[in-house]
Amino acid sequence: MYYIQMSDIAMELQNKIDALEIENASLAQKIGELDKKERNMSTRIDEFVEEWYEQNKDLVDIGEIEICGKYKVDLIPDDLEKRIYTKMLKIVFAYLARSL
Numbered sequence: 001m002y003y004i005q006m007s008d009i010a011m012e013l014q015n016k017i018d019a020l021e022i023e024n025a026s027l028a029q030k031i032g033e034l035d036k037k038e039r040n041m042s043t044r045i046d047e048f049v050e051e052w053y054e055q056n057k058d059l060v061d062i063g064e065i066e067i068c069g070k071y072k073v074d075l076i077p078d079d080l081e082k083r084i085y086t087k088m089l090k091i092v093f094a095y096l097a098r099s100l
Contacts, residue, residue, distance in 0.1 A: 041093060049086045053078070060085075 053060070062084075063076025 038097075042090060045089050045093065046086055049082055049089065053082050053085065 057078065060081075061074065061078075062081060064072055064074045066072055
């Protein structure tokens with residue numbers, strides 16, 4: 001009788017292990033999908049900033065200053081400005097994704 005109970009316990013434990021392995025595989029797949037979406041979002045942000053900056057570069061040129069009221073000097077190159085905007089949006093996206 002004692003041996004029957006041990007085999008029942010062993011079967012129950014094996015069933016739990018099998019269920020956990022299935023759940024683990026499912027969660028690993030979901031993590032992979034989230035990583036892929038995050039990488040896609042990074043690319044989408046890069047593309048958005050590139051397009052947005054080209055359309056609005058005269059309005060959002062943070063490195064441009066005016067000297068003596070009539071000369072304009074661009075202290076920050078456009079590529080660096082784009083990288084700043086891109087990093088800023090990625091930080092905001094990461095913050096929002098974590099809060100949801």
